[in-house]
Amino acid sequence: MQETSVGLIGFGSIGRAIIDSWSRAPIRNHRIQAVLVRSHQVEDAKDALGKGVVVTTDIFEFLCVRPCLVIEAAGHTAVTQHAADVLKAGAKFVILSAGALANDPFREDILALAARSGGQIVIPVGAIAGIDGLLALRRLGLSHVRYTSTKPPVSWRGTVAEQQFDLDSLTKPTTIFRGNAAEAAHFFPKNANLAATVAVAGLGFRDTEVELVADPSAPGNSGRIEASGAGSRLEVTVAGEQSASNPKTSSITGLSVLSYLENETNCLSLR
Numbered sequence: 001m002q003e004t005s006v007g008l009i010g011f012g013s014i015g016r017a018i019i020d021s022w023s024r025a026p027i028r029n030h031r032i033q034a035v036l037v038r039s040h041q042v043e044d045a046k047d048a049l050g051k052g053v054v055v056t057t058d059i060f061e062f063l064c065v066r067p068c069l070v071i072e073a074a075g076h077t078a079v080t081q082h083a084a085d086v087l088k089a090g091a092k093f094v095i096l097s098a099g100a101l102a103n104d105p106f107r108e109d110i111l112a113l114a115a116r117s118g119g120q121i122v123i124p125v126g127a128i129a130g131i132d133g134l135l136a137l138r139r140l141g142l143s144h145v146r147y148t149s150t151k152p153p154v155s156w157r158g159t160v161a162e163q164q165f166d167l168d169s170l171t172k173p174t175t176i177f178r179g180n181a182a183e184a185a186h187f188f189p190k191n192a193n194l195a196a197t198v199a200v201a202g203l204g205f206r207d208t209e210v211e212l213v214a215d216p217s218a219p220g221n222s223g224r225i226e227a228s229g230a231g232s233r234l235e236v237t238v239a240g241e242q243s244a245s246n247p248k249t250s251s252i253t254g255l256s257v258l259s260y261l262e263n264e265t266n267c268l269s270l271r
């Protein structure tokens with residue numbers, strides 16, 4: 001069987017977790033051939049990846065290895081900057097920063113581009129479960145979808161929540177945002193990507209309710225989907241430890257990408 005050539009954008013918490021797990025247990029018939037990093041990360045990334053992997057800060061050098069599949073683990077800006085080039089190259093673009101898709105014109109443009117170029121856009125389920133059930137309920141007729149993300153106060157540092165709340169002084173679970181998934185993606189680009197994934201799978205960005213909670217007693221990050229429609233209900237909660245290098249991110253996220261590559265499931269395919 002022919003090997004699938006993989007490119008990775010981002011050498012932060014998730015990017016490193018992917019490389020680390022891959023080096024211990026490689027994904028059959030897949031090979032990481034290029035990693036796009038920031039200039040200050042080049043040497044570290046070369047050390048972590050060894051010879052034979054292109055480590056670069058240049059998207060065109062990155063795409064020269066002709067990846068069949070590109071994993072984005074870098075942020076909204078990386079998605080908007082590189083989606084067109086990745087899709088024009090005919091690659092599958094696996095997007096973790098799903099909140100970037102809340103921008104309607106951008107989403108429509110890259111979907112049209114993917115259709116023309118033979119590329120594809122895929123969102124791995126990330127640190128949540130239940131997307132399969134949500135997709136099934138959508139066929140039946142969803143009337144209500146709500147996503148709640150609860151994280152310790154430290155996870156909300158560096159966000160707009162700091163303008164309204166003294167995060168270090170919270171003594172009980174506190175709702176720091178309530179709105180729809182489009183607003184959540186706009187105001188919390190580094191924290192609300194799962195809300196975007198739920199929106200894409202369910203009722204869309206405008207009609208998906210999102211609540212973000214800072215809980216000083218939370219042992220880690222948790223995400224909860226509540227959905228209903230046509231006499232059916234879905235309730236799923238996933239609670240996990242935070243990544244040691246980025247408390248906004250759950251450690252399970254990078255592994256969900258590997259599970260997607262291994263099984264070709266655990267993802268949403270956008271068309």
Ligand SMILES: NC(=O)c1ccc[n+]([C@@H]2O[C@H](COP(=O)([O-])OP(=O)(O)OC[C@H]3O[C@@H](n4cnc5c(N)ncnc54)[C@H](O)[C@@H]3O)[C@@H](O)[C@H]2O)c1
Nearest residue numbers: 010012013014037073074075078096097126127190193249
């Ligand atoms: N879908 C999910 O389940 C889920 C869960 C957690 C995090 N995320 C998202 O995944 C993304 C990565 O998360 P993380 O925890 O690794 O973040 P991180 O901040 O630890 O790492 C991101 C890295 O990407 C680099 N980067 C940014 N733009 C780049 C570019 N254009 N080219 C190359 N490198 C670039 C940054 O310098 C940083 O090193 C974030 O957008 C995060 O919000 C998604």
